Amino acid sequence: MTMLTDINVTAVVMFLIFISATLAITYWASKRTQTASQYYAAGGKITGFQNGLAIAGDYMSAASFLGISALVFASGFDGLIYSIGFLVGWPIILFLIAERLRNLGKYTFADVVSYRLQQRPIRLLAACGSLAVILLYLIAQMVGAGKLVQILFGLPYEVAVVLVGILMVIYVSVGGMLATTWVQIIKAFLLLFGATLLAFLVLYNLDFSINNMFSQAVDIHEKGLAIMAPGTLVSDPISAISLGLALMFGTAGLPHILMRFFTVPDAKQARRSVFYATGFIGYFYILTFVIGFGAIVFISNNPEFMNETGALLGGNNMSAVHLSKALGGDILLGFISAVAFATILAVVSGLTLAGAAAFSHDLYANCIKGGKADERKEVMVSRLATVGLGVAAILLGILFEQQNIAFMVGLAFAIAASANFPVLFFSMFWEKTSTRGVIVGGWIGLITAVTLVILGPIVWVDIFGNEEAIFPYKYPALFSMSAGMICIYVVSLLDKSQNAISERAAFSDQFVRSMTGVGANLSK
Amino acid sequence: MSKQHYDHIRNNVKFNDLISQRTRLSWTLAVMILIVYYSFILVIAFSPALFGIPVSDGGIVTWGIVIGLGVILFTFIITGIYVYRANTIFDKLLVDVVDASQVHVDSLVENQGDK
Numbered sequence: 361m362t363m364l365t366d367i368n369v370t371a372v373v374m375f376l377i378f379i380s381a382t383l384a385i386t387y388w389a390s391k392r393t394q395t396a397s398q399y400y401a402a403g404g405k406i407t408g409f410q411n412g413l414a415i416a417g418d419y420m421s422a423a424s425f426l427g428i429s430a431l432v433f434a435s436g437f438d439g440l441i442y443s444i445g446f447l448v449g450w451p452i453i454l455f456l457i458a459e460r461l462r463n464l465g466k467y468t469f470a471d472v473v474s475y476r477l478q479q480r481p482i483r484l485l486a487a488c489g490s491l492a493v494i495l496l497y498l499i500a501q502m503v504g505a506g507k508l509v510q511i512l513f514g515l516p517y518e519v520a521v522v523l524v525g526i527l528m529v530i531y532v533s534v535g536g537m538l539a540t541t542w543v544q545i546i547k548a549f550l551l552l553f554g555a556t557l558l559a560f561l562v563l564y565n566l567d568f569s570i571n572n573m574f575s576q577a578v579d580i581h582e583k584g585l586a587i588m589a590p591g592t593l594v595s596d597p598i599s600a601i602s603l604g605l606a607l608m609f610g611t612a613g614l615p616h617i618l619m620r621f622f623t624v625p626d627a628k629q630a631r632r633s634v635f636y637a638t639g640f641i642g643y644f645y646i647l648t649f650v651i652g653f654g655a656i657v658f659i660s661n662n663p664e665f666m667n668e669t670g671a672l673l674g675g676n677n678m679s680a681v682h683l684s685k686a687l688g689g690d691i692l693l694g695f696i697s698a699v700a701f702a703t704i705l706a707v708v709s710g711l712t713l714a715g716a717a718a719f720s721h722d723l724y725a726n727c728i729k730g731g732k733a734d735e736r737k738e739v740m741v742s743r744l745a746t747v748g749l750g751v752a753a754i755l756l757g758i759l760f761e762q763q764n765i766a767f768m769v770g771l772a773f774a775i776a777a778s779a780n781f782p783v784l785f786f787s788m789f790w791e792k793t794s795t796r797g798v799i800v801g802g803w804i805g806l807i808t809a810v811t812l813v814i815l816g817p818i819v820w821v822d823i824f825g826n827e828e829a830i831f832p833y834k835y836p837a838l839f840s841m842s843a844g845m846i847c848i849y850v851v852s853l854l855d856k857s858q859n860a861i862s863e864r865a866a867f868s869d870q871f872v873r874s875m876t877g878v879g880a881n882l883s884k
Numbered sequence: 885m886s887k888q889h890y891d892h893i894r895n896n897v898k899f900n901d902l903i904s905q906r907t908r909l910s911w912t913l914a915v916m917i918l919i920v921y922y923s924f925i926l927v928i929a930f931s932p933a934l935f936g937i938p939v940s941d942g943g944i945v946t947w948g949i950v951i952g953l954g955v956i957l958f959t960f961i962i963t964g965i966y967v968y969r970a971n972t973i974f975d976k977l978l979v980d981v982v983d984a985s986q987v988h989v990d991s992l993v994e995n996q997g998d999k
Contacts, residue, residue, distance in 0.1 A: 440952040447956060451917045451963050455910040574944040588946045589936030590928040600929035628971050635967040642956045872890040875903055876982055879886035
């Protein structure tokens with residue numbers, strides 16, 4: 361793969377400014393990060409507005425910026441279907457999860473699930489669910505990052521992956537949640553600013569006429585009027601519902617997103633963070649829609665961005681990057697490239713911190729040490745786990761370079777929706793939920809999601825090369841999430857053990873605390 | 885310590901009123917977003933042509949695009965409604981409930997001191 365252009369001075373300068381600024385913040389944050397609460401949750405001192413920006417920074421990946429504008433570039437309206445799916449999980453988080461989560465937990469969502477249930481088996485399940493989601497998501501980001509940096513800056517793939525890995529380990533292990541939060545805030549600001557500028561330039565060049573934009577795009581695009589209506593992305597109702605469930609409830613089961621709710625002081629700020637995050641993310645998706653249509657208008661017929669076969673240089677994922685060059689020259693190209701890189705770094709940092717917390721807080725402190733771990737040792741284990749995750753992410757990123765990784769983010773969302781979300785939901789909402797029910801249902805949800813993805817068309821046919829898929833649908837969430845929830849329900853209902861009786865008796869106190877926050881700050 | 889708070893709050897009529905109101909609001913809004921989103925997805929799955937109809941005769945903008953952007957806006961507005969209601973009206977009532985339990989627990993501690 362070759363570079364797009366010669367070394368872009370703006371990109372390199374912007375990139376160096378971003379790296380120095382974030383490393384300076386990491387140094388500043390390291391002075392304020394000693395206790396476990398500071399390390400995992402920035403001491404609970406982040407405001408709702410800051411956390412809203414940081415959540416947006418955590419959630420808006422390079423995949424959504426480049427991928428969704430590429431989808432709009434390729435098929436118009438269909439890009440909007442994905443954007444909306446990624447957005448509608450946020451009201452669900454707000455109405456059902458955010459305030460209860462903040463009032464019951466300290467550092468990880470396993471705190472909440474295990475609040476009145478047995479610590480060891482529940483934490484083990486939650487940590488496995490978290491790590492599965494995080495590793496899949498992380499590999500997808502690392503491979504994307506390697507390819508992107510290779511194209512934008514001309515670095516070899518391996519160098520790019522190692523560079524991303526080292527930077528994320530420094531941010532997270534040295535600066536903890538405080539540094540991670542500020543990297544995400546800066547990235548969210550840069551990405552929103554960059555995307556706004558691009559969308560503004562698209563409209564500026566079309567005399568601010570939306571009609572003008574759509575009609576020119578329809579004239580130029582090979583699919584013509586079809587880009588203004590749903591195409592082939594979602595074809596049958598089962599797939600449609602299943603994808604919808606995975607996106608909607610998967611968001612509410614992503615460990616790195618749930619962890620962000622422990623960084624604010626109370627439920628009020630937790631709610632406020634979702635409001636701001638929803639606003640920023642929704643606004644961002646509207647921008648990517650304009651950017652995708654702008655790319656159709658301004659770069660489709662431009663030979664500068666095409667190879668000999670008429671395909672876009674670097675693939676469709678580069679459409680937003682090419683558009684920046686077409687509308688703003690080398691300076692804007694450099695800026696957008698640097699923004700894309702910052703975007704990747706912020707997302708992998710959030711993932712790594714959540715993964716490290718699953719190791720140190722759930723597995724080490726609570727499973728192995730039975731909740732009696734020394735706080736300094738626990739933070740030390742977390743910093744070491746960060747280095748371990750960094751090495752794993754680099755190796756897996758290199759290993760998967762030539763693999764089809766498109767299924768990984770989908771699988772991550774499916775596991776989050778089928779294992780993490782159901783156990784969290786039942787433990788907070790249903791009095792009769794017992795340890796046995798959560799363990800059986802959680803593991804069934806997780807195993808079903810993984811199995812159905814392996815037996816489905818993407819892995820079984822596209823990767824393993826079999827003739828026909830054993831499981832016919834691309835998206836398993838409808839089946840795996842139902843299996844998980846039904847098992848939690850039935851097994852809990854049938855559980856007459858002594859444990860189950862005392863766990864049910866503890867629900868009332870948990871409920872009052874989840875609604876009021878009384879006791880949440882005493883236990884810190 | 886927390887246990888005495890929980891007992892008092894649990895038996896406070898105001899708390900139970902407040903929670904049933906807040907729970908009703910959050911489930912109503914959750915059901916609304918589910919209905920809106922699944923109607924959108926099901927139109928795409930069953931009759932995508934509906935979304936290809938132009939909003940005005942001979943116009944270029946289709947119902948699909950208008951409704952899609954409408955769903956994004958709707959998502960933002962209902963989160964706004966919930967946050968406003970919960971953070972102002974409900975949280976004020978909640979402060980009363982929590983304060984009352986604090987007064988109650990303090991009086992218990994004083995009585996114990998007298999003995």
